[in-house]
Amino acid sequence: MNDMRMKLRRRSTGFTLVEVMVSLALVLLVLLAVNTIFRTTADTVGAGQALSGALRNQKALGTNLALDILGNSEDTGSGIAIPAEAPYILISSQRVSAFMNRQDELSDPDWASAADKDLRIRTIGGTATPVAIYNTRNHRVDQLSFFSKGSFTRQTADNGLVAPFVSPEAMIWYGHLDVYDGAGSETDAGSYPDPGDYPAAGNPNPDNFYASDWRLGRMAILMKDPVDAGGAVDHDGMILDANGLNQTHFYHKWVTPTALTVAGEELSPLSFSSAIGPPIDLNVTMPQSRYDLAGVSMVNYRARMKQVMTDMPLYEWWNNAVGGTHGRRFWCNPLVSGMGMNNSASMARTVGQLGRGSTQFMVEFAGDFVTQNPVDGKMTAATSDGILDFVVQDPTGVRIHSIRWYGFPRDVNGDGIITGSAATDADKAASVDVFPVRDFANGTQAFEKVVPVSTGADYVAAVGGLNPTDRYVCGWNPTQFDIAPNAPRPWMIRILATFTDRNGRLVDGLTQQYVFNLDRP
Amino acid sequence: MTNRPIPLRRRFRGFTFTEVLFAVMILGIGFILIAAVLPVAIRQSRQNVDEQTARNLAGEALAKNKLVAKNVTMSPTGAAPAPWSVWEWGDLSGDHISTLDRRFQWHVLYSRAIGDPSAKVMVLVTRLPKEIGGSNVYQQSWLNNGANRPQIALADLTDGSPDTIKFTDAEMKERAVAGAYVVNSKSGDVYRLAALSGATADTWTLDPTSADIVLTSPTPNPSPFNVILLGAAPRDPTVAWDATTNPHEGPSQDIYLLPPQGISVP
Numbered sequence: 001m002n003d004m005r006m007k008l009r010r011r012s013t014g015f016t017l018v019e020v021m022v023s024l025a026l027v028l029l030v031l032l033a034v035n036t037i038f039r040t041t042a043d044t045v046g047a048g049q050a051l052s053g054a055l056r057n058q059k060a061l062g063t064n065l066a067l068d069i070l071g072n073s074e075d076t077g078s079g080i081a082i083p084a085e086a087p088y089i090l091i092s093s094q095r096v097s098a099f100m101n102r103q104d105e106l107s108d109p110d111w112a113s114a115a116d117k118d119l120r121i122r123t124i125g126g127t128a129t130p131v132a133i134y135n136t137r138n139h140r141v142d143q144l145s146f147f148s149k150g151s152f153t154r155q156t157a158d159n160g161l162v163a164p165f166v167s168p169e170a171m172i173w174y175g176h177l178d179v180y181d182g183a184g185s186e187t188d189a190g191s192y193p194d195p196g197d198y199p200a201a202g203n204p205n206p207d208n209f210y211a212s213d214w215r216l217g218r219m220a221i222l223m224k225d226p227v228d229a230g231g232a233v234d235h236d237g238m239i240l241d242a243n244g245l246n247q248t249h250f251y252h253k254w255v256t257p258t259a260l261t262v263a264g265e266e267l268s269p270l271s272f273s274s275a276i277g278p279p280i281d282l283n284v285t286m287p288q289s290r291y292d293l294a295g296v297s298m299v300n301y302r303a304r305m306k307q308v309m310t311d312m313p314l315y316e317w318w319n320n321a322v323g324g325t326h327g328r329r330f331w332c333n334p335l336v337s338g339m340g341m342n343n344s345a346s347m348a349r350t351v352g353q354l355g356r357g358s359t360q361f362m363v364e365f366a367g368d369f370v371t372q373n374p375v376d377g378k379m380t381a382a383t384s385d386g387i388l389d390f391v392v393q394d395p396t397g398v399r400i401h402s403i404r405w406y407g408f409p410r411d412v413n414g415d416g417i418i419t420g421s422a423a424t425d426a427d428k429a430a431s432v433d434v435f436p437v438r439d440f441a442n443g444t445q446a447f448e449k450v451v452p453v454s455t456g457a458d459y460v461a462a463v464g465g466l467n468p469t470d471r472y473v474c475g476w477n478p479t480q481f482d483i484a485p486n487a488p489r490p491w492m493i494r495i496l497a498t499f500t501d502r503n504g505r506l507v508d509g510l511t512q513q514y515v516f517n518l519d520r521p
Numbered sequence: 522m523t524n525r526p527i528p529l530r531r532r533f534r535g536f537t538f539t540e541v542l543f544a545v546m547i548l549g550i551g552f553i554l555i556a557a558v559l560p561v562a563i564r565q566s567r568q569n570v571d572e573q574t575a576r577n578l579a580g581e582a583l584a585k586n587k588l589v590a591k592n593v594t595m596s597p598t599g600a601a602p603a604p605w606s607v608w609e610w611g612d613l614s615g616d617h618i619s620t621l622d623r624r625f626q627w628h629v630l631y632s633r634a635i636g637d638p639s640a641k642v643m644v645l646v647t648r649l650p651k652e653i654g655g656s657n658v659y660q661q662s663w664l665n666n667g668a669n670r671p672q673i674a675l676a677d678l679t680d681g682s683p684d685t686i687k688f689t690d691a692e693m694k695e696r697a698v699a700g701a702y703v704v705n706s707k708s709g710d711v712y713r714l715a716a717l718s719g720a721t722a723d724t725w726t727l728d729p730t731s732a733d734i735v736l737t738s739p740t741p742n743p744s745p746f747n748v749i750l751l752g753a754a755p756r757d758p759t760v761a762w763d764a765t766t767n768p769h770e771g772p773s774q775d776i777y778l779l780p781p782q783g784i785s786v787p
Contacts, residue, residue: 019538026545033552046558051566057571062577388588393615400661402615403585412620432615491588496621510570513621515581517588 043505050501053512057216057355057499062514064218065353065495068148068172069516078150082519083481083489087171087270087302089518090145090318091363093408093472094326094458095131096196096213097121098139100359101504102393105210117198118468131466132409132418132459135360135498135508139211141195142363143175144495146324147298152220154247156292156348157464164242167222169298171270173323173330174495176361177209177217177352178287179331186346187288192331216358219289219330221250221270221322225297239295243256249293250286251277257303264320266308269294271299271320272328286322289331289349308477318449318475326471359509360498364407365474365490366480369437369445382441384488389440393430402432405494408472409452409459410434418459427457435459437488445488447480492517571625575646575777578619583782584626584642585613590640590786601634604706605749607671608642614664622651625776629673630704630749633786641709641781645671645702647752647774654757668758669774672696673706675745679724684734686712687724689745692762694723696769698754702778705770709781710734751775753780 015023080086097118099105111120122129122137129138145317152170176195181204184191193205195214207213226249228236238246250269254260268274276284276291284290296304308315318324333349335358371385377392393400409418412432419431421439426438438444438451442476452470455462476489493516500509536544589612598606608629610617619625624646633640647669649659663669674693679685686703688694703712711730727734752775760767 022538023541026541030545030548033549037552037555040556044562048562048566051570055570065704066580128561171558183681390612391615398665400615400664401612403588403613432620492584512574512577513581513619514577515584517584 017452028143029120040152046503047505050505054499054501054506057357058497058512059513060354061497065174065516067150068218068220069146069493071148071150075150079148080516080518081147081149081169081298083476083487085298085302085483086147086478087298087305088145088147088317088321088475088477089490090321090323090475091142091365091407091473092144092175092318092324092326093140093142093363094470095134095138095140095408095466095468096194096326097131097137097468098196098209098214099137099211100500101210101502103504104137117485120517130460131468131470133411133416134362138221138470139196139214140208140360140362141214141326142177142361142408143173143323143326143329144363144493145171145173145321147223147301148172148220149298152222154222154292155220155351156290157344158248159344159509165222165247165293167224167293169223171223171294171322173217173219173221174361174363175217175323175333176358177215178329179205179209179213179215180331180335180349181205182335186333186337186349189287189331192329194329199309210502211359212357212500212504214358215334215356216361216497216499217330217332217352218354219322219352220292222293223270223285223296223298223301224249224293225300226295228230237295239293247293248276248291249295249421250274250291251280252294252296252304253277253280254304257300258307260307260311266312266315267305267317267320268321269296272322272324273320287328287330288425289352290345291348292351306482309477309479316449318473319477324449324473324475331365354516355499357501357509358497359497359500360511362407362410362494362496364405364410364434364494364496366403366405366492366494367488367490369406369488370441372429376426378425379429379440379442382443388491391432393432395430403492404439404440405434406437407434407494408470411460411464416460420459420462421454423457437474446487447474447476449475455517490518504508549696562641563718571648573771573774574619574625575648576621576779578621578625578627579644579646579777579779582617582646583630583642583779583784586629586642586644587784589613590784592786595631595633595640595786597629597633597635597637599635600700601637602707603632603634603637604631604747605630605643605704605709606706607673607749610664615661617664618659618661626659628751630671632709632781638787639783639785642784643704643709643711643781644779645751645775646777646779648776649755650774651755651771654759663758666758668762669755673747673754674748674750676703676748677744678705678734678736678746678748680734680736684712684731685718685724685726685727686734686748687719688750691764692769693750695764696753696756697725697750698769698771698773700773701753702751702775704749704751705732705734706749708735711778711780744786751778 027317078301114120130138147195152167178192181191193208197205199205226239239249252269253265274286275282330352337346368384369382370379376395389404391402391404419434450471450473453467495514498509500506594611598604608631617626628645630643631640675689677687701714710732712731714725715728718726752773754769756769
């Protein structure tokens with residue numbers, strides 16, 4: 001009986017304090033482990049997705065660049081137009097200051113009150129990042145325009161039409177896009193701020209202010225001469241698609257390439273302000289990304305360019321061409337407004353986008369622009385000599401020889417110095433940094449349309465580094481292309497692009513470098 | 522038949538402390554297994570990025586070589602069919618390490634017959650997989666040191682099932698590692714080492730994706746053959762090779778091999 005009572009008493013007792021404490025400790029351990037595992041998993045998956053997204057954007061960019069510049073390997077006639085056929089090549093380089101993302105902005109709360117926003121943004125911990133050091137509040141937003149051959153399919157159309165139309169020629173543009181602010185009219189230029197534009201009352205910039213939001217774009221403006229019923233080139237004729245329907249296109253207002261017209265229409269139909277027609281409709285112009293067809297062939301446009309250069313040697317064509325100015329970019333609205341057959345305009349503004357999170361897009365070039373001493377690499381004459389310009393490091397020792405790259409100043413070897421025009425000839429000959437041809441040739445070249453202010457032997461050490469508004473614009477047109485046999489033109493193009501993640505999961509982003517050969521003499 | 526009642530004590534009894542401890546331990550093992558998957562995912566993502574970097578660098582190297590190839594710098598490697606050889610950097614001696622990521626560098630193999638105005642080139646991109654000589658990136662000062670570059674070697678090739686390769690040189694034996702490429706200097710065929718086999722563990726079987734070893738018939742070439750061992754395991758190039766104190770070790774440097782491309786040699 002006593003045994004029975006004992007058993008009942010034991011059964012009815014709870015856990016001991018020690019058991020409860022041990023159990024609680026175990027539960028806490030398990031919770032901790034679960035939390036850690038979930039957090040690590042989420043971080044890993046997030047970082048992996050961010051990396052995959054950046055890599056996907058890089059692959060898209062690399063594939064498009066290769067097709068546009070190198071062409072299809074099965075079609076040897078495709079790729080970037082050779083100098084004897086190309087109307088122009090235009091490289092426009094510039095940097096803008098910008099926060100990487102919202103968190104970056106919050107870490108610098110006083111910038112908005114400062115008059116010099118550019119400097120305030122670049123100031124980190126009391127020290128201003130020199131404008132020649134990139135990807136930390138200081139980003140390159142270059143543009144590249146050229147002409148290519150291949151098989152280009154239209155990606156825009158009139159309302160209600162799906163236009164099966166392919167052209168073997170196109171003008172290609174790469175650069176950051178102006179992104180719709182979601183507030184103003186979709187057909188108003190003021191509603192499409194440039195990358196990094198400071199938001200202001202009435203001019204918000206919710207989607208293109210932080211560098212991690214920027215969108216890299218590619219536009220292919222197809223080229224074709226309008227043809228009338230008789231088959232002759234006719235400037236006000238029609239361009240028909242496979243269904244025999246006339247295609248709305250950018251219109252040129254000259255009868256023949258050699259006939260000049262009124263000022264402002266010299267580069268039509270491929271100037272930045274070109275409008276559709278005929279009849280001309282100034283409400284629909286090139287930057288709106290509404291249409292991607294121009295009523296001119298490459299050969300006729302080249303003839304046009306050449307005539308303009310001959311008749312107007314002082315004409316600043318690069319300012320009116322597509323891709324010559326930071327404030328003139330193609331529009332993008334990634335969100336389609338409305339559905340149905342009448343939203344072709346809205347759809348058209350989505351097609352230029354290659355990828356989001358493009359914090360940097362840099363274009364540099366190599367070629368034969370000067371004559372150099374073959375031993376020490378020093379420049380001996382500012383004329384081409386048929387040899388690709390090169391760098392010679394350690395000329396009296398092991399003598400390291402490499403290709404010289406030109407462009408907007410950039411520190412390549414990470415030594416914190418960017419060789420400037422006032423550096424010694426020996427320093428310039430041995431420098432692997434990127435700088436304008438002007439600095440190496442000791443004089444601005446004909447193709448250097450806009451050059452940065454040169455401030456000394458080192459762009460970084462100079463007061464304020466580069467001028468924040470400095471640009472480097474190089475343009476080669478038929479006038480330069482036709483100088484034979486050693487025309488100073490690019491033999492190679494190097495493109496560096498960085499894509500990152502909006503949520504800061506990729507610290508430095510993912511940068512890839514693409515190098516392509518162009519035609520050489 | 523009678524149903525025996527379950528004893529009260531057994532019916533109401535909870536888990537014992539030992540049972541709970543075992544359960545927690547098993548849970549912990551589960552978490553560890555889950556956690557073990559994460560580095561694999563990270564590594565795979567990083568590998569994808571590195572492969573893309575290598576592909577772009579190979580394209581860059583090819584573009585540069587097309588520009589600087591000259592008769593004097595890319596001299597013929599022999600009479601047709603010309604054997605494959607390692608191209609010296611010449612005008613690109615400062616360009617072989619990527620400026621974007623110095624863990625990567627490129628090498629070029631080429632084949633050019635006497636009198637031929639063109640050549641075939643293969644571009645190999647390697648990635649330094651570990652720290653050597655106090656550096657985790659390639660150094661320009663290592664340029665003239667053959668330690669971590671493609672090497673011409675002698676090897677016995679066997680057309681069998683499976684095909685095998687056996688290096689005759691002591692250092693080549695030691696630097697060969699799974700994943701490395703081997704190019705048949707005569708035919709240009711590319712093999713990839715898979716695993717060591719044989720009684721003395723000095724014979725390599727080939728990766729199934731490799732080219733088949735086909736010995737020239739009807740008069741087979743004499744063995745050993747000239748081959749080019751690409752990448753392979755790294756070693757400190759600042760110190761002389763020694764199998765004990767400075768061996769080639771670690772994984773292969775090879776990451777991407779651009780197949781033969783034709784270029785003109787003016």
